[in-house]
Structures are given as C-alpha cells and as structure tokens.
Amino acid sequence: MDNQDNRIERELSQWKLREGRLEKLLSFSLSSNKALLKEKLIFFDRITTRYASTLNPDERFALRALKHERRDIERRLYPNPLLRLLRRPLREKIVANQESRQLENNSRELQREIQKAGFAYLTKDIEKQMKSGQPQFSVSSSHYINETESLQHRLSFAKDSSGNYCFEGYSTALYNEKKTEESRQQFFKTENGLEINSIESYNLLSGRAVEKDGKWLQLNFNDRDPQGNYRMKEFHSDFGYQLDKVLDGLPIKEKQDYDLIRKLNDNLKQGNREVVSFVKDGNLHKFYLEANPQYKSVTIYDEHSKKVTLNAALGNKTSEGLKTSHKLNEQQKEGAVKRNGVKLS
Numbered sequence: 001m002d003n004q005d006n007r008i009e010r011e012l013s014q015w016k017l018r019e020g021r022l023e024k025l026l027s028f029s030l031s032s033n034k035a036l037l038k039e040k041l042i043f044f045d046r047i048t049t050r051y052a053s054t055l056n057p058d059e060r061f062a063l064r065a066l067k068h069e070r071r072d073i074e075r076r077l078y079p080n081p082l083l084r085l086l087r088r089p090l091r092e093k094i095v096a097n098q099e100s101r102q103l104e105n106n107s108r109e110l111q112r113e114i115q116k117a118g119f120a121y122l123t124k125d126i127e128k129q130m131k132s133g134q135p136q137f138s139v140s141s142s143h144y145i146n147e148t149e150s151l152q153h154r155l156s157f158a159k160d161s162s163g164n165y166c167f168e169g170y171s172t173a174l175y176n177e178k179k180t181e182e183s184r185q186q187f188f189k190t191e192n193g194l195e196i197n198s199i200e201s202y203n204l205l206s207g208r209a210v211e212k213d214g215k216w217l218q219l220n221f222n223d224r225d226p227q228g229n230y231r232m233k234e235f236h237s238d239f240g241y242q243l244d245k246v247l248d249g250l251p252i253k254e255k256q257d258y259d260l261i262r263k264l265n266d267n268l269k270q271g272n273r274e275v276v277s278f279v280k281d282g283n284l285h286k287f288y289l290e291a292n293p294q295y296k297s298v299t300i301y302d303e304h305s306k307k308v309t310l311n312a313a314l315g316n317k318t319s320e321g322l323k324t325s326h327k328l329n330e331q332q333k334e335g336a337v338k339r340n341g342v343k344l345s
Contacts (some may be wrong), residue, residue, distance in 0.1 A: 007133050008051055008062040014161075015043060037073055044070045045095040048162075050133055055117055070247050081338045085286040096343045103130065106164045110157075113190065118198030119155060126157070135159050151202055172198070182206075186219065187229055203271025209235075211269035214240060216293035231292070241293040243268060250298070251314065253277040266288075273301070280314050288311055 023029065023251060032035075044066055064139055078087060113121055122139050129137040136158035144150045152173040157165045169189040176182040184205045189206045195215075200210045209218040217233040223231045235241055244265055254260040254276055263285070267274050268291045277284040287308075288301040302308050 005134075006056070006058045007054075007135070008064060008066065010135060011047055012062070012291065014064070015040070037077055041070065041077065041154055042075050042095065044073070046099055049092070049099050049147075061182050081307060102163065106130070110165060110167055114155070115198065116195060117167075117170070117190070119153065119170070126155070129157070130165055144227050145202065150175045150177075151198075153198065153201075170201075172205060173199040174202065184221070184230070187227070200271050204336065206271075208271040209291050210271040211243075211291070211293075216291070218294065232310060235293040239293070239296075241296045243291055243293075243298075246296070246298055250276075250310070251279040253279055268298070275297055278313055285313070 022238055046061060048066060048336075050072070053065065054060060054063070093272075107127055108182055110126060114122060115121060116124065119141070122141060123195070125139045129139060136156070138156050139155045140152065142150060142152040143299075153170050153327045155170040156168045158168055160166050167190050169187055169191070170259075171185060173185040173316065174183060174271075186201070186205060188201055194211070196204065196212070204210055204217070204219050204286045205217070207221070209216050211217075215235050216239075218235075219230040220233050221230055247261065247265065248343055249313070252261070252264075254264055264274055268289065273288050273290050275286060275288050278287050288303075288305070290299040290301075292299045300308050300310060300313050300315070
C-alpha cells in the first residue's frame with residue numbers, strides 16, 4: 001500500500017470537499033459552528049476506530065495527525081478538562097458500537113443482494129474484503145458450465161457517501177473452447193430495479209432471451225455501447241409475444257401436467273433451453289426449446305443441438321401432431337373436471 005492508497009487521507013479529502021461545498025452555500029463558517037464541529041468529531045472518531053489496527057506506516061502517521069486535530073476540536077467543544085476526560089471513553093465506545101452495527105447491517109444487505117444475484121457462495125470473500133476498508137474492491141469466481149463452456153464472474157463493490165458498500169454489478173465472461181467466436185463478456189449493472197442473476201447472465205451471453213418485469217431482453221451481438229457492452233434488445237408486452245399461447249399451440253406431452261407446463265414456461269422465461277417431448281405419429285420424441293420473442297415463437301433443437309423447424313420435428317405432419325396433442329390435452333382436462341365432480345356441457 002502506498003500514499004495513493006492511504007484510506008485515511010482519502011476519507012479526510014472527501015470530508016474536506018463536502019465542507020468546501022457547504023461553505024459556498026452557507027453564510028457562516030463551519031469551523032465555528034458547534035453542531036457541525038460535533039459531527040466532524042464523530043467522523044474523526046469513526047475513522048480512528050475503523051483504521052485503528054492498520055499496519056501501514058502512512059496510515060498510522062495520518063492517525064497521529066488526526067489525533068491532534070481531534071483534541072483541538074474537543075477543547076473548543078468542551079473547555080472543561082474533566083468533562084473531556086469523562087466523555088472520551090464513552091464517546092469512543094458509542095462510536096465503536098455504531099461502526100460495528102453499520103458494518104453488520106451493510107453486510108446483511110449485501111448478502112441479500114448477492115444471494116438474489118446467485119452469488120451466495122462468495123459471501124465470506126466479500127465480508128473479508130469489507131473489513132479491509134478499501135473504497136472499492138472486487139471478488140471473482142470461475143467454473144465450468146459443461147465440457148466446453150466456462151464462466152468467469154467479477155463482482156464490483158464501492159463505498160457510498162455514508163461509508164456503506166454498494167453492489168455496483170458484475171462482469172460475466174463466457175468462454176467456449178470449441179467455438180471461440182461465441183466467447184463473450186458483459187457487465188450487468190444492479191440499477192433501476194433490473195437485476196440479472198448469474199443463470200440469466202449465462203443465458204443472455206449464450207444468445208437466448210430472458211423475461212424480466214414483463215418484458216423480454218436479449219443481447220444484440222451486432223451493437224455495443226461506448227463501454228464495450230452489448231446493447232440490449234427489449235420486447236415489451238405490447239409487442240404481442242405470449243409464450244404460454246405459443247406452447248399451447250405445440251404438440252407437447254408436458255401440457256398434460258399443469259405443474260410441468262408451468263415449470264417449463266418459467267424456465268423458458270429465465271432463458272433456459274428446456275427439453276420437451278413432442279407427440280409424433282402417436283409416439284414421443286425428445287426436442288429442446290428456447291423462447292424466441294423477436295419472432296413470437298420458440299426455437300426448436302433436436303437431440304444433437306441442431307436447429308430444426310416444427311415441420312421437420314414432426315416429419316411434415318404438423319397438423320396431425322397438433323391434433324393428437326390437443327386430443328390428449330382435452331382428455332386430461334376432462335379427467336380433471338370429472339374428478340372435481342363437475343359435468344361438461
């Protein structure tokens with residue numbers, strides 16, 4: 001750690017900048033205002049408590065200099081030496097407890113955020129970095145998705161004006177060992193209520209669409225912003241893509257089970273490629289589906305991950321396959337109604 005990484009100097013500089021901005025707006029000097037001097041004393045106490053265990057020589061020198069200024073402020077606020085002596089240990093204890101509670105609350109809030117984003121396994125690494133007190137830090141992880149694809153995540157954190165750490169977002173890099181042209185990287189910000197989790201980030205980088213807050217999102221690999229990120233294609237509800245109706249029009253065996261078709265719908269909305277069974281000539285055949293909002297359809301793959309049309313999947317007998325599927329679906333509905341003691345008209 002060198003002078004440029006002196007955390008105490010950095011926090012004091014930020015305080016000085018805030019003082020300068022306020023003095024331009026106010027008609028009195030901050031150096032003579034008791035209320036603001038008390039706030040400054042509390043701020044100094046927090047810095048002293050926060051970095052008391054530092055081993056960095058520059059930071060320890062800054063703490064010694066800070067100690068003298070703290071004493072000067074104390075004398076101005078509390079001229080009585082006995083009162084200063086009595087107040088000091090109590091104030092230091094209060095500040096230490098406040099720092100501890102702030103760190104705990106901040107840690108719990110970050111845990112909720114990173115768990116929601118799919119990175120709960122990085123909690124201990126993040127807590128360790130938080131205790132270091134750096135103004136910003138990052139935590140990384142990498143793992144294989146399958147035999148040829150691997151993901152590398154890099155989570156970014158930074159302190160805000162109140163001293164709390166914020167989860168700014170994460171960079172995800174997808175590497176494909178066999179198809180290097182499909183290796184991509186994107187930074188996903190945690191802002192404006194749009195939170196892409198780790199599974200969805202993989203699906204987006206794989207070219208699939210994800211449904212969030214009533215709209216479909218898909219990366220445009222032919223267009224980047226000035227930061228090098230792919231721009232996002234958005235398909236809102238008024239675009240007219242209704243996945244449930246698209247699935248209802250396919251000869252999918254899973255439609256016979258409400259829980260299975262609901263799970264299929266949810267997984268496709270998350271951007272997953274899902275396996276289904278098509279009814280073909282009275283037999284079942286395995287295929288894979290992906291949501292395709294741009295063309296208001298689904299993309300179909302065979303068992304070898306080759307893209308096929310619906311006609312090809314059903315051997316050019318689409319109408320027959322759909323008829324069989326609808327018949328099975330109606331039989332299943334009729335059985336459910338009869339079990340509920342209701343007659344069909």
